[in-house]
Amino acid sequence: MRTMTKFLGAVAAVAVMASASSAGAVTIFTNINQVNLDLFGTATFGATTTDLGAFTHTFNFMTTGLNDASSSVVTIQLKSGKKDIDFTSVKLDGFAFTQTGFDPSAETWDLTTALLTAGSHAIVLKGSVVSAGPALKDAASYSGTLNISAIAVPEPATWALMMVGFGGAGAMLRSRRRTALSAV
DSSP states (O other): OHHHHHHHHHHHHHHHHHHHHHHSOOEEEEOOOHHHHHHHSEEEEEEEEOOOEEEEEEEEEEEOSOEEEEEEEEEEOOTTSOSEEEEEEEEETTEEOEEEEOTTSEEEEEEEEEEEOSEEEEEEEEEEEEEOOSSGGGOEEEEEEEEEEEOOOOOHHHHHHHHHHHHHHHHHHHHHHHHHHHHO
């Protein structure tokens, strides 16, 4: 009984995919895996689509503490010009990626470094699908990698000790100045 239910579920999923691909455009997202990002400091993201025309895709993630981040996004078109995606901008919280690779080979956009504070962040990709077919096997795609690395921030006690040190240095300079002025 359980095997039959799984089989019928699989058949239903295939039927939905087949009807979606024949009835209209399909976009399948690979979202940023927050667990991988938290454990390893790296995660992938991307999309596969048969939807021609302009798009804006957003990939969200969270960070704790202060982090250095870098990222790269790539799409590859076929020599025939099929399966082509052209980006107009790629940004991480407003930090713009730089286009480093161009069609007809791989179109690549890179972000060398960005400083991220704790909280919610988004990678926003804008562009257009220039060439893709109506069937899933004719879809265009892109993929990206996000890397983050925690940056050490001094503890409050370290800040306090540093402030006391600056205060002591200032007091010493002030007393030397008074001594020098009274000697004149």
